[in-house]
Amino acid sequence: MARINDVGGTEGFGAVDITDDAEPFHADWEARVVGLLGALRAQGIFNTNEFRDAIESMPPREYLAASYYERWFEAICTLLERKGVIKPGELDG
Amino acid sequence: MADGDRFPPGTAVRTFHHDPPHHTRLPRYARGKRGVVVEPEGRAELADVSAQGRGDAPVEQVYAVRFAARDLWGEGDHHVVLDLWESYLEADEEGAAR
Numbered sequence: 001m002a003r004i005n006d007v008g009g010t011e012g013f014g015a016v017d018i019t020d021d022a023e024p025f026h027a028d029w030e031a032r033v034v035g036l037l038g039a040l041r042a043q044g045i046f047n048t049n050e051f052r053d054a055i056e057s058m059p060p061r062e063y064l065a066a067s068y069y070e071r072w073f074e075a076i077c078t079l080l081e082r083k084g085v086i087k088p089g090e091l092d093g
Numbered sequence: 094m095a096d097g098d099r100f101p102p103g104t105a106v107r108t109f110h111h112d113p114p115h116h117t118r119l120p121r122y123a124r125g126k127r128g129v130v131v132e133p134e135g136r137a138e139l140a141d142v143s144a145q146g147r148g149d150a151p152v153e154q155v156y157a158v159r160f161a162a163r164d165l166w167g168e169g170d171h172h173v174v175l176d177l178w179e180s181y182l183e184a185d186e187e188g189a190a191r
Contacts (some may be wrong), residue, residue: 002112002121009122009166049144053116 004060036076046079052082054078100156101177105188108158108181116144119181122165123173127188131157134176141178142187159178 007013025031040046046054054075058066066074080086100106110125120141134155142150156179162169 006121008120046146047143049116049140050146052140053144056116 003056004058004063025069031088033069033076038064040076040080045083045085047090050079051075054082099154100130100133100182100184102130102132105185106130106156106158107180107185107188108177109183113141115141117141117181119177120175123160123175125175126160126164127185128158128160128164128175129188131159131174133157137178139178139180151180155179156182158182 025034037051041048041051055063055071057078058071058074062074063071077086077091080091081088106128108119108123108126108128114125134157136152137155138150138173139153140150155178157174160173160175162171162173165173
């Protein structure tokens with residue numbers, strides 16, 4: 001089975017929204033996630049392809065329910081645990 | 094063999110048909126499909142391997158490959174062009190003879 005992100009050619013998702021949105025972020029935390037990703041990549045904690053792999057590995061229900069930057073944050077957390085930067089469950093609670 | 098020589102422009106190719114358990118840049122809709130090489134696009138680290146956190150990702154030629162929409166979805170008059178790594182492709186002798 002292909003992963004949940006791989007929906008090219010699948011009907012039912014509607015037209016791609018190509019509206020030019022002047023606002024790059026819709027909440028402060030989104031900008032922080034982008035900064036966090038840049039800092040971690042600059043340190044060589046993980047590479048871009050590992051990051052994409054982590055997003056694509058999300059459970060399908062969670063992937064579909066998550067916003068764009070929520071997926072980024074989920075993938076960052078997954079990789080930080082995998083790389084031993086944080087302990088499993090350290091971010092919970 | 095020089096860069097881009099394995100599949101010169103116009104070469105009929107076929108994409109792999111397996112389902113890798115990791116990130117890949119070959120979308121599901123284009124697996125096991127016949128296309129034609131448009132041109133070489135330069136060399137790049139194979140994303141499938143670097144996505145596994147491995148430091149030994151080979152650097153391969155990437156090709157722009159054109160697919161007829163009807164070959165991908167059974168209908169449509171347009172074409173789709175994908176940038177695909179060399180190891181995603183094999184020469185399609187049958188397609189070349191068509």
